[in-house]
Amino acid sequence: GAVVSQHPSWVICKSGTSVKIECRSLDFQATTMFWYRQFPKQSLMLMATSNEGSKATYEQGVEKDKFLINHASLTLSTLTVTSAHPEDSSFYICSAQTVGTSGSAHEQYFGPGTRLTVT
Amino acid sequence: AQTVTQSQPEMSVQEAETVTLSCTYDTSESDYYLFWYKQPPSRQMILVIRQEAYKQQNATENRFSVNFQKAAKSFSLKISDSQLGDAAMYFCAYIGPGGTYKYIFGTGTRLKVLA
Numbered sequence: 742g743a744v745v746s747q748h749p750s751w752v753i754c755k756s757g758t759s760v761k762i763e764c765r766s767l768d769f770q771a772t773t774m775f776w777y778r779q780f781p782k783q784s785l786m787l788m789a790t791s792n793e794g795s796k797a798t799y800e801q802g803v804e805k806d807k808f809l810i811n812h813a814s815l816t817l818s819t820l821t822v823t824s825a826h827p828e829d830s831s832f833y834i835c836s837a838q839t840v841g842t843s844g845s846a847h848e849q850y851f852g853p854g855t856r857l858t859v860t
Numbered sequence: 861a862q863t864v865t866q867s868q869p870e871m872s873v874q875e876a877e878t879v880t881l882s883c884t885y886d887t888s889e890s891d892y893y894l895f896w897y898k899q900p901p902s903r904q905m906i907l908v909i910r911q912e913a914y915k916q917q918n919a920t921e922n923r924f925s926v927n928f929q930k931a932a933k934s935f936s937l938k939i940s941d942s943q944l945g946d947a948a949m950y951f952c953a954y955i956g957p958g959g960t961y962k963y964i965f966g967t968g969t970r971l972k973v974l975a
Contacts, residue, residue, distance in 0.1 A: 775962070779903075784951060784965045832903060838961060847961040848895065851905035 744768055745837050747852035754825055754859055762820045762855045764835030770815035771837030775849060776808070779832045791818050825859040832856050862887045864954050866966035873942045874974050880927075881937045881969045883952030889913075893955045894928070894935045895963075900948040908950070911935065939971075947973045 744767040754760045764774060773792050777785040789805075791797040791812035799805045807829075809821040818837075822829055833856075836849035863886045873879035885894070896908040911919045911928050919926050923943075927936045939946055952966040 773961070782970075784967050785905075785963075787962060790962060834903075834905065836905075847893065847955055848907060848910060849963060851897075853902070853904045 743839075743850040745771075745835065745850045745852040747835055747855050749855060750853060751856045752858070754857070756826055756859055757824055759821055759823045760825055760857060762822075762833055762835075762857075764818045764820070764837070764852050766816045766837040766850070769837070769839055769850075771818075771839060772815065773838040774812055774818040775836045775838070776810060776818075776820050777834040777836070779834060779854075781832075785834060788820075822857065825857070827859045830857055830859045862889075862954055862956060862964050864952055864964050864966040866950075866952055866969050868969045869967070870970045870972065872972045872974055873939070873946075875942055875944060877942055878938060878940045879942055879971065881939075881950050881952075881971065883935045883937070883966055885933050885935065885952070885954050885964075887933070887954065887956060889956050891957045894926075895953040895955075896924070896926070896935075896937045897951045897953060898946075898948045899951065899968075900945075905951075909937065942973050944973050944975060947971055 746765045748763045776788045779785050788803045789797045789799045791810045793812050793815050797810035812818040834854045835852045838849050865884045892913045894911045898906045898908050909921045909924050923940045925938045949968045951968045953963045
């Protein structure tokens, strides 16, 4: 149980174009999804938190107009990198969190990540 | 603000030996959760073990156990009988009470297992 998928796993796009990354919770409903960015040999950097049906909350320094997040349903969140540039090349990881129950750890289940290369 | 510190960028262990990875954190909360995640070369984040702060007993999952010292704000991971498949980045993470339950990650420790 608790499987999260991401699509695509690897994408190459030209500078100036937009690319969409999907994150799906396959066997559970995720009230909250998170998007991270990870540079080589570094930790995960939280970009934004999204709740189903509401606007995403972006971390300080993350451009909301560049990284568009949509959490349209309890099983799907999308991250769109608009007008991508080479500096946006990175590894993007999503995670999904279920509704907390009494005593639950509110742990996050991670997708396998998407490698974005902007040429 | 809460912080998580992993002071060992890299560790090595001989196969079948035991290794301990360190993690310290800073928080003013009394109720929170701590996690260790493993990230192998595939980069898929895998939950290794979790600890609820209100539980005094240290969590254990097969060869993995933690030493949770709440007063010292320390949460180390012990890997016994190390295997080649344990080689990975290990991240310590904290979740506080309330709010959006965002993880605060440490910077990670790269574990090498020597045959």
